[in-house]
Amino acid sequence: MTTPDTTPDLKNQQPPEENGAWRTLLSCTWKTPLGLMGISITTISITLLIIGTFAHMVGLIHNHYAAIFTFMVLPAGMLIGLLIIPLACFMRRKGWFGKTLTAEQLTINLSDSKHRKTIILFLVLTVINITLLGVVSYEGYHFTDSPYFCGVVCHEVMDPEYTAYQRSPHAKVSCVECHIGPGANWYVQAKLSGLRQVKAVFDGDFSRPIPAPVEHLRPARDTCEQCHWPEKFHGKKVKSYVSFSNRNQTEPYVQDIALHIGGRNPVTDSFEGIHWHVSNDIKVEYQPLDKKRTQIGKIKVTKSSGVTEEYTIDGAEESTQEWRTMDCIDCHNRPTHVYDDLEERVDFGLLSKKINPEIDGIREDSITVLKKEYTTRNDASEQIVETLLALQAKRHGNDFVAENEESLIASGSFLLETYLNNVWPAMSVTWGTYREHLGHRYADEGFGCFRCHDEEHSTEFGKVISQDCAMCHDEPE
Numbered sequence: 001m002t003t004p005d006t007t008p009d010l011k012n013q014q015p016p017e018e019n020g021a022w023r024t025l026l027s028c029t030w031k032t033p034l035g036l037m038g039i040s041i042t043t044i045s046i047t048l049l050i051i052g053t054f055a056h057m058v059g060l061i062h063n064h065y066a067a068i069f070t071f072m073v074l075p076a077g078m079l080i081g082l083l084i085i086p087l088a089c090f091m092r093r094k095g096w097f098g099k100t101l102t103a104e105q106l107t108i109n110l111s112d113s114k115h116r117k118t119i120i121l122f123l124v125l126t127v128i129n130i131t132l133l134g135v136v137s138y139e140g141y142h143f144t145d146s147p148y149f150c151g152v153v154c155h156e157v158m159d160p161e162y163t164a165y166q167r168s169p170h171a172k173v174s175c176v177e178c179h180i181g182p183g184a185n186w187y188v189q190a191k192l193s194g195l196r197q198v199k200a201v202f203d204g205d206f207s208r209p210i211p212a213p214v215e216h217l218r219p220a221r222d223t224c225e226q227c228h229w230p231e232k233f234h235g236k237k238v239k240s241y242v243s244f245s246n247r248n249q250t251e252p253y254v255q256d257i258a259l260h261i262g263g264r265n266p267v268t269d270s271f272e273g274i275h276w277h278v279s280n281d282i283k284v285e286y287q288p289l290d291k292k293r294t295q296i297g298k299i300k301v302t303k304s305s306g307v308t309e310e311y312t313i314d315g316a317e318e319s320t321q322e323w324r325t326m327d328c329i330d331c332h333n334r335p336t337h338v339y340d341d342l343e344e345r346v347d348f349g350l351l352s353k354k355i356n357p358e359i360d361g362i363r364e365d366s367i368t369v370l371k372k373e374y375t376t377r378n379d380a381s382e383q384i385v386e387t388l389l390a391l392q393a394k395r396h397g398n399d400f401v402a403e404n405e406e407s408l409i410a411s412g413s414f415l416l417e418t419y420l421n422n423v424w425p426a427m428s429v430t431w432g433t434y435r436e437h438l439g440h441r442y443a444d445e446g447f448g449c450f451r452c453h454d455e456e457h458s459t460e461f462g463k464v465i466s467q468d469c470a471m472c473h474d475e476p477e
């Protein structure tokens with residue numbers, strides 16, 4: 001552009017002729033501290049932004065803090081800088097021109113080639129800026145959708161969910177595919193509620209633990225069924241349950257069951273088995289008695305023929321909860337935020353020899369160690385191995401612990417890892433905070449299939465929902 005040929009001594013200057021006023025205005029911007037600051041912020045932000053965005057797009061940078069900086073801090077810097085520059089001119093206009101500046105001097109004269117060139121330059125720069133912001137917003141928008149953003153930016157709050165997610169079968173499915181799904185409408189809703197959540201986090205005003213079930217989770221039809229579809233299920237799935245007891249830590253008790261996953265019967269063409277509830281032929285609706293959906297009142301089944309059947313139980317009339325159409329989440333409520341069962345995890349340790357099963361009493365002591373309350377995750381990290389050693393010393397004496405130190409420390413480390421995957425005192429998340437509905441292991445606490453399959457919910461004709469073991473699983477051949 002033009003080089004500043006005006007002297008800094010502006011106050012005594014003659015009234016600027018022709019386009020001098022414009023030139024003075026533009027060229028002096030950088031001579032004021034504020035203007036200089038605006039220009040520097042803009043230049044630095046834009047330069048870093050271009051380098052940063054490019055590096056992210058070609059995959060040179062994988063660091064997510066760099067992404068937060070590039071996509072959130074730098075665009076803000078660029079915009080603020082761009083706003084400061086005209087502000088600086090505006091604030092200094094009196095200082096530069098005194099009373100000599102008149103409105104006529106600041107008119108834009110398109111027949112003046114200098115004005116035309118400046119305007120073209122201005123337009124070109126504006127287009128470049130807008131393009132740059134566009135690219136950055138696009139990349140930034142993807143970034144705010146990434147599991148990293150969801151899980152780590154609100155670190156303390158989402159740490160349990162993020163940790164559990166990372167070791168689940170869905171670790172490569174991003175949070176938004178289940179929590180938002182496709183479509184602009186849900187996207188906007190999610191971002192708005194996201195903003196409210198960010199505010200809640202800043203105010204420290206959120207529930208610990210985050211309550212489950214998620215009240216307004218998008219229906220699974222639009223999320224899970226993008227990847228899994230009910231018509232595809234077939235056959236049986238064999239599952240083995242391996243457990244030990246405090247008295248027998250070395251020989252596992254193994255129980256195999258073959259789950260009737262379900263699918264379309266090729267002979268009758270009707271859908272049967274466990275996924276019957278979500279097949280195209282059927283709609284199962286229910287009205288819970290509580291917010292946690294651990295007790296279920298009325299249940300309504302609608303067949304494709306339009307025939308309906310309603311089951312009810314004592315006390316169902318009083319429920320004010322919303323009706324809900326049963327979908328994947330009513331059984332697979334923990335498809336990705338999978339927390340362990342304490343004893344099952346200890347038994348896995350014994351089976352895999354990560355806990356040494358040869359050491360007497362180690363199963364019982366391991367359970368004690370994990371059940372113990374630690375104030376923070378840091379305290380647990382410091383105390384878990386020590387606690388195990390202390391319990392063993394009490395049981396077998398210090399000499400035994402000294403002899404088996406290596407093995408005990410290895411077992412303790414496994415327990416610590418298990419603890420860190422499951423317990424967050426700051427979020428009040430501990431063993432059993434989040435239970436799953438598959439099966440009936442936690443039926444006493446109101447989780448699982450037996451919420452309905454209790455032989456107590458009945459139709460007006462006395463038909464009940466069966467608890468016949470063989471309907472859901474049998475012993476594999």
Ligand code: HEC
Nearest residue numbers: 147150151161170173174175178210212213214333336337
């Ligand atoms: C495979 C699908 C899926 C993915 C991927 C997923 N979630 Fe979830 N999430 C769920 C379901 C289903 C629930 C509801 C559980 C319920 O209602 O009991 C849930 C619940 C939650 C909750 C409520 C607390 C809880 O544990 O019930 C939070 C917070 C959460 N998810 C965060 C995340 C974050 C952060 C990510 C990404 C790192 C993520 N989710 C990825 C399916 C998913």
Ligand code: HEC
Nearest residue numbers: 169170173177178220223224225226227228328329332335
């Ligand atoms: C973006 C695709 C995608 C979405 C969305 C998705 N899943 Fe999956 N899901 C997968 C893949 C891929 C696997 C297989 C992982 C493996 O075998 O390791 C899987 C595995 C599973 C399994 C078997 C897990 C196991 O232990 O073997 C279940 C159950 C499941 N998903 C349920 C759900 C539910 C419920 C939802 C919705 C809340 C959902 N999925 C959403 C892709 C998806």
Ligand code: HEC
Nearest residue numbers: 220224228230237259261274275277278327328331438439
């Ligand atoms: C009535 C409860 C129930 C509903 C509703 C349900 N499932 Fe399942 N699903 C199960 C059970 C039980 C299993 C087997 C248990 C296991 O794998 O641990 C299973 C297994 C699966 C598997 C693994 C299948 C295999 O062959 O390994 C997938 C994938 C799955 N379900 C996805 C879904 C999806 C998607 C939906 C929603 C369209 C859904 N389920 C609805 C209960 C249900």
Ligand code: HEC
Nearest residue numbers: 272273274276286331437438439448449451452465471472
């Ligand atoms: C919200 C209530 C509800 C829940 C929870 C529920 N079911 Fe059902 N289920 C029903 C109803 C209602 C029927 C139909 C009963 C009938 O017609 O006799 C049924 C039928 C079935 C059938 C027979 C389907 C066929 O082939 O006709 C199986 C198998 C089954 N359920 C398995 C499960 C399993 C496994 C779970 C837990 C993972 C579960 N159900 C959880 C309500 C429920």
Ligand code: HEC
Nearest residue numbers: 241255257438439440441449453466467468469471472473
């Ligand atoms: C409504 C369906 C249903 C009925 C009825 C049912 N089960 Fe199950 N059961 C399941 C499912 C689903 C699982 C697997 C849970 C999982 O994925 O880990 C299971 C798992 C089990 C397990 C191994 C895990 C555990 O809980 O220890 C045993 C044992 C078991 N069932 C026994 C029985 C017996 C005995 C009966 C009959 C009184 C019965 N079940 C009736 C659905 C059912």
